[in-house]
Amino acid sequence: HRLGAKMRPSILSKWLLNGRRYDDIPLIENVDFMADDWLDWWNAIQPKWRQAMGKGSLPLPLSAATGKDDIACLRKAGPTGMIAALIGLKWWS
Numbered sequence: 001h002r003l004g005a006k007m008r009p010s011i012l013s014k015w016l017l018n019g020r021r022y023d024d025i026p027l028i029e030n031v032d033f034m035a036d037d038w039l040d041w042w043n044a045i046q047p048k049w050r051q052a053m054g055k056g057s058l059p060l061p062l063s064a065a066t067g068k069d070d071i072a073c074l075r076k077a078g079p080t081g082m083i084a085a086l087i088g089l090k091w092w093s
Contacts, residue, residue: 002080007044009037012088020079028091038088045085047073 005013011026011034028034036056043052043059049069050059062071076082 001076001078003074003076003082003084004041004045005080007037007041008084009034009041009088012038012084012091015087016080016084025091031092034088035092038092041088042085045074047071 011028015021015026039056039058043057046052046059047069049065050062050071052059074082
């Protein structure tokens with residue numbers, strides 16, 4: 001039950017591997033770099049029909065789905081599932 005690790009921001013991967021200590025959030029030295037990394041990863045784990053066409057773009061909205069398009073590949077529970085994406089998003093903010 002995990003989201004793909006390929007292209008996941010290295011700072012997030014390191015935090016996950018080191019025990020996911022919620023009271024020890026890493027210092028994000030370059031927020032712009034973190035934002036680019038997170039967005040690249042977020043796009044990479046989307047289903048093909050939803051992936052953004054250009055670097056730095058958000059995925060297509062769910063309303064773009066047709067026929068049998070779904071987001072089942074994102075339905076991942078647990079600490080390396082959707083919660084990891086939300087944690088990375090929070091760090092970016």
